[in-house]
Amino acid sequence: MSLSRLFLGKRGEEPPDNDFDPSLVQRSGWAHTLYVIRRDVLAMFSVLWIAAMLISAIAAPLLAPYPEQGAGRNNVDDRLLPPSTQYLLGTDELGRDVLSRLIYGARPAMSSSLVVVAVAVLIGTPLGAIAGYFGGWVDEIIMRFTDLFLAFPSLLLAMAIVALLGPSLMNAVIALVASWWPWYTRLVRSTTRSLREQYFVEAARSIGVSDAMIIWRHILPNTITPILVQSTIDIGTVILATTSLAFIGLGTQAPNADWGLMIEGARQFLRQAWWYSIFPGAAIFLTVLAFNLLGDTLRDIFDPRQYR
Amino acid sequence: MDKQALVTVRGLVKHFPLPGGWLSGKRRIVQALDNINLDIVQGEVLGLVGESGCGKTTLGRCILQLIRPTEGSVQFDGDELTQLRGDTLRRKRAHMQIVFQNPLVSLSPRRTIQQSLTEPLSTHHMPREEWMPRIDALMQRVGLGIQHLDRYPHELSGGQLQRVSIARALLLEPKLLVLDEPTSALDVSVQAQIINLLDELRREIGLTYLFISHDLSVVEHLSDRIGVMYLGKLVEIGNTEQIMKQPSHPYTKALLQSVPRVGSRRMHEAPLLEGNVPSPINPPSGCRFHTRCPIAEAICQQSEPILEATGAAQWAACHLTIKETL
Amino acid sequence: MKPLLDIQNLHIAFDTSCGKLRVVNDISLVIEEGQIFGLVGESGCGKSVTSLAILQLIPKPGHITHGKILFRGDDLLAKSQREMQQVRGGKIAMIFQDPFTSLNPVFKVGRQLLDVIRQHHKIDKKEAKKRVLSTLDSVDLPDVERIFESYPHELSGGQQQRVMIAMALISEPSLIIADEPTTALDVTIQAQILRLLRQLCDERGISILLITHDLGVISEVCDKVTVLYAGAVVETASTDELLANPQHPYTQGLLAAIPQSAQKGQALQAIAGVVPANPGAITGCVFASRCPHVYDRCEHKPSLFTIGENHQSACFLQEEVTHG
Structure with a gap:
């Protein structure tokens, strides 16, 4: 409790030091997480929206009113129709149902972002743990190498790589992984450095446990929480990046559905067909927002100051 | 001494370099330990x-090689520990264990008690069928049941938790147990339980303890001998009764006087130790205690006193008490 | 005063x-x-x-x-x-x-x-x-x-x-x-x-x-x-009186648990058991679960009994002593 705050008469926030046993109040991990999410309307919305997007991506052929159009078949007779009972969200310049395209567009958005973050975590985490645990010259080498990647703006680096490998969703994913993993190295390194000073790590060393086993058993399990929070927020950012790459023609290629690609196509028809640009824009906006909100909520839940 | 020394520490020095020294030219160094000599006898509590x-605390860690000393030697059970590296040192760790102050942070938060307890056994390749009998027996001995294992x-x-920590330290049947403030984080009534447990275990198994604490009354209760440290130096060492009844070093005297005791009421008078402990980065010259010492003389600033006998089994590092006894 | x-x-x-x-x-x-x-x-x-x-x-x-x-x-x-x-x-x-x-x-x-x-x-x-x-x-x-x-x-x-x-x-x-x-x-x-x-x-x-x-x-x-x-007053007294003449079993236990020079070599008197998790839910004496002198009256909540000048204790044993 900061003293000036107390003396200036504001309410202290920290609970009394040693006066009651937190384990009495604390539910088990998952029950607590669910409790907090249920209490928080925005977090609840985020979880529902993300679930809806995931289901759309998995079950797109079942959910889309016009699966063939969602997958790319033209329907030029009905081009640029406004929303109606037949086409709930209108149609695009090739007469395809926008709703079906959006549902199919969830596939590259969700799958590429999940893959990018997962691979980035898999590369970044071990490097960060090794750098943080051993320190010294090992740390020096690994971190200078990551600095090299971090020095480039990530989207620019991704564009350069895609330009080199040729435009496709697969290459966009590779490019984004290349610019994303260093952040996890940094995150895990700093977490590891503080964990290394903890008594339970020293206790393991005093027993004679080898360094590799200490990292595996005692360090990595404790980095999961910050990684989970960070990667949740990152999924949103990666969706933004993949759709941006698609928008400038370096990601998903037509006739496959992609939110970024849809906005690119809608650009010429902004005045005639507002629905064509608004709905994919809203899909990107809401999905990125949902992942950010969920990440913030997870951070609140796992924050050691509250989750004692 | 008729009993054999389990640990022999000679000329132990530990310096910690402070980061960021190169800009100012000279690297600043914390002199955490300076020329420590002591023996821990088989079966005693020091x-x-x-x-x-x-x-x-640094001394305890340096003896176990959890921190590598800068200079000096640590002999344990016939081995020169400062020379051991890698796997040889890791194997040696089975014979010397440590219990930390705060048991909540010395056990991995995401591992169950059972996982924490099997770790020393698996690490030292104990046959798997021996694991559970050993764990069960020790859990029972420290006063816990198998129902605690999956917590x-x-x-x-x-x-x-402190009982679990003690059980874990004893699983490998060590010869030396370093206890680093094992009761400081506990309430008085619980502290008494843990002290009793440690006392019983030591009598039953014939363990040797290095018991580190700031709490003189706890140390007095459990120890056969007491060593008093000040600013990286061992200033006095001797039998518990002698140290408590007739402390030689002025610092030991001040320390004993400062401990709040039930039934005493001295805060009205008491010529207490003034001032603060100087920084170990730039310790005072001569005797490190001279800046606060109530009886310091000119010689104390100039030359460093060494440990000399002041009684039958008592040594102190003070120019003036030595003079007195001669 | x-x-x-x-x-x-x-x-x-x-x-x-x-x-x-x-x-x-x-x-x-x-x-x-x-x-x-x-x-x-x-x-x-x-x-x-x-x-x-x-x-x-x-x-x-x-x-x-x-x-x-x-x-x-x-x-x-x-x-x-x-x-x-x-x-x-x-x-x-x-x-x-x-x-x-x-x-x-x-x-x-x-x-x-x-x-x-x-x-x-x-x-x-x-x-x-x-x-x-x-x-x-x-x-x-x-x-x-x-x-x-x-x-x-x-x-x-x-x-x-x-x-x-x-x-x-x-x-x-x-x-x-x-x-x-x-x-x-x-x-x-x-x-x-x-x-x-x-x-x-x-x-x-x-x-x-x-x-x-x-x-x-x-x-x-x-x-x-x-x-x-456990969230309740068990004993109040002047310092000298409390230390010289502790009345509540908890105070007695607490004092006995402190290592003192005299008992070197003997086991310390520890108070068995742990502090109750939610003391508000206990209807009787809060210390009953750990008290060595517990008996049937302890199922009820004791109030603070005055047992001397400036000395009060929340234990039925003291009430009985003072009232006969």
């Missing part, structure tokens, strides 16, 4: 007391 | 996701002018929450469910947050366990003291600084001009705690609440700080509510002491 920053650390109380 | 602070039937509860946790149940105590009053107990006994309640500083989700806190006859609990601002750091000041985290690391010590003084008094800068320097001097800090210009991290732990005490003294309070003020300090420094507290009480007549887990500290400086267990 208490180590002193205020924060005196180096008692996580945060689900147990401080006293229960 | 007239009462300075009179806490009557205080109840405090925390609303948690598992329901209401009643941490303080019916605590009453009276602090008189010019005395050091000790509040002693183990962790979880409710001593810190009680002290925070006096200044209405209980953190959420905790709140006072019942009770009165009279400061010179004035009910503090009836005051608004705005009125409390004048009381905090004014008539009642507080000192915490860890002086380092209680001081703002980015401001110089002098600046922080000036802030406090000008919050409560309308005086000019020069006058304020003079007062700060004289207050720093009065807590036996050397070289006060230098301390005034120092950042907290440039001071030792003992000096920081003296600065905290100076901060508490600056608006001339009648009561200082000191929550484990020496627990983070070394013994030689602790002795200095305890002596300073004793001097403040003796020379200026300031009352001090000293919260501690250490009966040794209580013995050295306190005039009167209340022992708390």
Whole structure:
């Protein structure tokens, strides 16, 4: 409790030091997480929206009113129709149902972002743990190498790589992984450095446990929480990046559905067909927002100051 | 001495370099330990007391090689520990264990008690069928049941966790147990339970303890001998009764006088120790205690006193008490 | 002696996701002018929450469910947050366990003291600084001009705690609440700080509510002491009386658990068992589950029985002794 705050008469926030046993109040991990999410309307919305997007991506052929159009078949007779009972969200310049395209567009958005973050975590985490645990010259080498990647703006680096490998969703994913993993190295390194000073790590060393086993058993399990929070927020950012790459023609290629690609196509028809640009824009906006909100909520839940 | 020394520490020095020294030209160094000599006899409890920053915790870690000393030698059970590396040192760790101050943070938060307890056994390649019998027997001995095994650390109380820590340290049947403030994080009534447990275990198994604490009354209760440290130096060492009844070193005297005791009421008078402990980065010349010493003379600033006998089994590092006894 | 602070039937509860946790149940105590009053107990006994309640500083989700806190006859609990601002750091000041985290690391010590003084008094800068320097001097800090210009991290732990005490003294309070003020300090420094507290009480007549887990500290400086267990008062007496003649089985157990020179070589008397998790849910005596003398009457809640001048204990055994 900061003293000036107390003396200036504001309410202290920290609970009394040693006066009651937190384990009495604390539910088990998952029950607590669910409790907090249920209490928080925005977090609840985020979880529902993300679930809806995931289901759309998995079950797109079942959910889309016009699966063939969602997958790319033209329907030029009905081009640029406004929303109606037949086409709930209108149609695009090739007469395809926008709703079906959006549902199919969830596939590259969700799958590429999940893959990018997962691979980035898999590369970044071990490097960060090794750098943080051993320190010294090992740390020096690994971190200078990551600095090299971090020095480039990530989207620019991704564009350069895609330009080199040729435009496709697969290459966009590779490019984004290349610019994303260093952040996890940094995150895990700093977490590891503080964990290394903890008594339970020293206790393991005093027993004679080898360094590799200490990292595996005692360090990595404790980095999961910050990684989970960070990667949740990152999924949103990666969706933004993949759709941006698609928008400038370096990601998903037509006739496959992609939110970024849809906005690119809608650009010429902004005045005639507002629905064509608004709905994919809203899909990107809401999905990125949902992942950010969920990440913030997870951070609140796992924050050691509250989750004692 | 008729009994054999289990640990022999000679000329132990530990310097910690401070980061960021190269800009100012000279690297600043914390002199955490300076020329420490002591023996820990087989089967005894050696208490180590002193205020924060005196180096008692660092000494415990240096003996176990959890921190590598800068200079000096540590002999344990016939081996020169400072020379051991890698796997040889790791194997040696089975014979010397440590219990930390705060049991909640010395057990991995995401591992169950059972996982924490099997770790020393698997690490030292104990046959798997021996694991559970050993764990069960020790859990029972420290006063816990098998129902605690699948709990996580945060689900147990401080006293229960400290029992787990002790059980874990004893699983490999060590010869030396370093106890680093094992009761400081506990309430008085629980502290008494843990002290009793440690006392019983030592009598039953014939363990040797290095008992580090700032709490003189706890150290007095448990130790056969007491070493007093000040600013990286061992200033006095001797039999517990002698140290408590007839302390030689002025610092030991001041320390004994400062401890609040039930039934005493001295805060009206008491010529207490003035001032603060100087920084170990630039310790005072000569005797490190001279800046606060009530009886310091000119010689104390110039030359460094060494440990000399002041009684039958008592040694102190003070120019003036030596003079007195001669 | 007239009462300075009179806490009557205080109840405090925390609303948690598992329901209401009643941490303080019916605590009453009276602090008189010019005395050091000790509040002693183990962790979880409710001593810190009680002290925070006096200044209405209980953190959420905790709140006072019942009770009165009279400061010179004035009910503090009836005051608004705005009125409390004048009381905090004014008539009642507080000192915490860890002086380092209680001081703002980015401001110089002098600046922080000036802030406090000008919050409560309308005086000019020069006058304020003079007062700060004289207050720093009065807590036996050397070289006060230098301390005034120092950042907290440039001071030792003992000096920081003296600065905290100076901060508490600056608006001339009648009561200082000191929550484990020496627990983070070394013994030689602790002795200095305890002596300073004793001097403040003796020379200026300031009352001090000293919260501690250490009966040794209580013995050295306190005039009167209340022992708390699981959110309830178990015994109250003058310090000498309590230590010489403890009546409640918990107080007896606590005293027996402290290692003393005399019992070297013997086992210590430990109190078996653990503190109850939710003391508010217990209908009988809160100590019954660990008490060596427990019997059938302990299923009911004992009230505080007066068993001598200035000596009360919440145990049926004492009632029986005093009534025949």
